[in-house]
Amino acid sequence: MNILVTGGAGFIGSAVCRLLVQREGVRVVNLDKLTYAGNLQSLRAIGDAANYIHYQVDVCDEARVLDILRRERIDTIMHLAAESHVDRSIDGPAAFVETNVIGTFRLLNAALAYWRELSGERQERFRFHHISTDEVFGDLPFDEGVFTEETPYAPSSPYSASKAASDHFVRAWHETYGLPVVLSNCSNNYGPFHFPEKLIPLVILNAMHERPLPVYGTGSNVRDWLFVEDHARALELVATRGRVGESYNIGGRAERTNLSVVQTICDIFDEKRPRAGGGSHRDLITFVTDRPGHDRRYAIDPAKMERELGWNAQETFDSGIAKTVEWYLKNEWWWRPIREKSYAGERLGHAVAA
Numbered sequence: 613m614n615i616l617v618t619g620g621a622g623f624i625g626s627a628v629c630r631l632l633v634q635r636e637g638v639r640v641v642n643l644d645k646l647t648y649a650g651n652l653q654s655l656r657a658i659g660d661a662a663n664y665i666h667y668q669v670d671v672c673d674e675a676r677v678l679d680i681l682r683r684e685r686i687d688t689i690m691h692l693a694a695e696s697h698v699d700r701s702i703d704g705p706a707a708f709v710e711t712n713v714i715g716t717f718r719l720l721n722a723a724l725a726y727w728r729e730l731s732g733e734r735q736e737r738f739r740f741h742h743i744s745t746d747e748v749f750g751d752l753p754f755d756e757g758v759f760t761e762e763t764p765y766a767p768s769s770p771y772s773a774s775k776a777a778s779d780h781f782v783r784a785w786h787e788t789y790g791l792p793v794v795l796s797n798c799s800n801n802y803g804p805f806h807f808p809e810k811l812i813p814l815v816i817l818n819a820m821h822e823r824p825l826p827v828y829g830t831g832s833n834v835r836d837w838l839f840v841e842d843h844a845r846a847l848e849l850v851a852t853r854g855r856v857g858e859s860y861n862i863g864g865r866a867e868r869t870n871l872s873v874v875q876t877i878c879d880i881f882d883e884k885r886p887r888a889g890g891g892s893h894r895d896l897i898t899f900v901t902d903r904p905g906h907d908r909r910y911a912i913d914p915a916k917m918e919r920e921l922g923w924n925a926q927e928t929f930d931s932g933i934a935k936t937v938e939w940y941l942k943n944e945w946w947w948r949p950i951r952e953k954s955y956a957g958e959r960l961g962h963a964v965a966a
């Protein structure tokens with residue numbers, strides 16, 4: 613089975629590649645443009661495995677994508693390539709429209725042309741799996757409701773609007789042209805190899821260096837958290853066993869306020885690495901001006917994944933976050949070059965993290 617993973621040098625894509633190369637009879641073709649968020653070092657564990665190859669290609673380049681689909685005789689596309697950081701989407705939405713909307717449209721065109729060239733069993737087993745976010749569903753009240761697969765879309769940020777648009781295009785290519793698609797919408801991921809502009813790795817690295825720990829507003833926004841390797845296993849199931857035309861919500865049943873996430877990390881550091889001058893790492897928490905259009909709460913009901921595909925998250929938030937802190941403590945070789953290269957003078961976490 614030949615699987616094309618777009619965005620395979622990113623945070624979640626690299627976890628998917630690291631998982632799939634271990635599977636008997638699977639060849640992994642990683643198509644990644646290598647933006648600031650792409651990092652081949654996250655794939656170092658794969659080494660020079662014979663069943664893995666990387667192409668540095670933009671998903672918007674329809675002709676090259678089609679060429680790769682043919683040359684590599686692809687059976688399944690797992691589309692993760694995207695601009696993924698909400699704060700960047702507020703400062704510069706154009707890149708989000710370009711990659712997330714137009715890139716997905718171009719990839720769909722290439723996939724459809726390729727799928728139409730296939731026949732028999734190969735055409736039958738082809739799948740286009742679009743990986744998306746729970747942010748497309750928009751804002752939930754603090755104490756009410758969860759997102760199901762039937763929840764109407766109501767995106768708030770340029771990022772979530774671009775992902776919602778791409779979800780709609782993927783469904784339209786199924787309804788209109790018959791392309792065999794599956795979709796999944798997942799809550800916030802965390803874990804090893806997470807780019808240090810996102811909340812959890814930023815707070816871990818700042819806590820490590822006793823720098824301020826930035827928290828938006830009052831820290832009361834609630835997110836559901838899922839360990840990235842649990843997400844990678846879920847994605848493999850959706851891609852290989854999901855029903856065509858269906859979407860699946862993936863989440864960790866682990867709702868936390870942002871403040872409690874940061875406090876948990878502080879408590880781990882207090883135990884593992886007490887501050888030299890005494891006091892708690894919690895004293896480093898700094899409340900910063902809230903993000904515009906910041907949704908209060910996202911909450912996922914993963915019952916369909918559990919029922920239909922037999923998937924469950926293996927990590928609780930407490931076990932996953934402990935593993936994550938441990939990983940950052942032990943893997944400076946990975947984060948040090950990123951932190952030194954890309955942090956100077958950028959806003960929010962970047963400024964305080966520098």
Ligand code: NAD
Nearest residue numbers: 619621622623624645646647649650670671693694696801
């Ligand atoms: P990421 O930013 O870490 O990685 C994105 C990858 O895509 C990078 O390797 C980048 O080089 C590549 N890329 C970007 N533009 C490209 C282009 N035009 N052509 C080819 N490659 C390109 O993102 P992530 O956190 O790993 O997220 C992966 C996917 O999962 C995204 O589609 C995102 O919307 C979705 N998602 C993420 C989360 C999360 O918590 N991180 C949650 C739910 C869904």
